[in-house]
């Protein structure tokens with residue numbers, strides 16, 4: 001199966017009332033882990049690469065691996081997505097490579113650190129939307145600013161400084177024509193999201209629900225949404241790691257989000273934890289081993305287990321065979337003739 005438009009994947013998820021995990025990759029083992037899980041659970045999937053990942057793996061290695069994944073798993077719809085594009089050029093280069101979706105994170109300036117103004121965000125996102133849609137590529141925008149820093153990207157802070165304003169979210173969706181909208185509801189990138197199990201004072205599900213009521217047909221995206229389960233932290237610490245106690249976004253909150261318009265859920269930290277725990281375990285238990293396959297294989301399996309679990313929890317499991325991919329050229333025509341709408345339905349202001 002060729003790579004699929006993320007817009008098609010999310011439209012189908014909305015029809016089916018489920019969410020789709022977007023899992024970050026940097027190397028072959030992570031891509032294989034995702035595909036193992038997708039195959040096992042029969043899930044459509046979003047694979048995404050940050051700027052840091054593209055640099056680490058060198059663009060072409062990573063993209064060819066994704067193409068291999070698509071060729072080897074013809075029954076699985078896969079969208080390939082640029083995570084947190086910081087500029088028009090970053091998004092355009094991903095589109096050139098063959099990514100079927102890009103995020104233009106205009107909530108920050110090009111340095112990936114300084115919050116941008118609303119007008120700056122609208123302007124750059126609109127420019128990327130025009131360019132991407134002409135080529136049949138999906139665009140995710142962000143309104144409000146997430147907390148934390150990951151891969152050198154982020155404004156830092158707790159995630160509560162720049163919670164999305166629902167009225168601005170509506171105006172942003174109307175003026176940019178984005179296919180998917182990332183909102184800030186108190187989550188942060190990285191492992192250290194919350195210092196205790198989050199409640200409504202730090203995780204603003206009420207804001208998400210309000211935005212969904214105002215924009216009932218807009219695909220919402222939750223970033224920083226690893227659950228950071230204690231079992232994964234414990235394995236790392238049991239075998240010599242030193243993670244401080246931390247809390248992520250509980251799966252039941254993500255499921256509440258999915259019932260309220262969330263269609264894409266970004267997960268990276270949980271997979272990093274699973275990989276690191278598995279490798280530490282081998283190192284601690286078998287210090288005589290030195291063949292990388294001896295620890296990369298269990299690492300890959302540990303990540304596949306987490307991904308499969310999320311796929312079931314998000315509801316995407318079992319939906320891989322629901323639809324046939326629409327060719328990207330046909331998607332481009334759809335944007336042009338208006339059959340693929342870029343005007344959000346606005347319920348009330």
Ligand SMILES: [Zn+2]
Pocket residue numbers: 084146189223224266
């Ligand atoms: Zn993110």
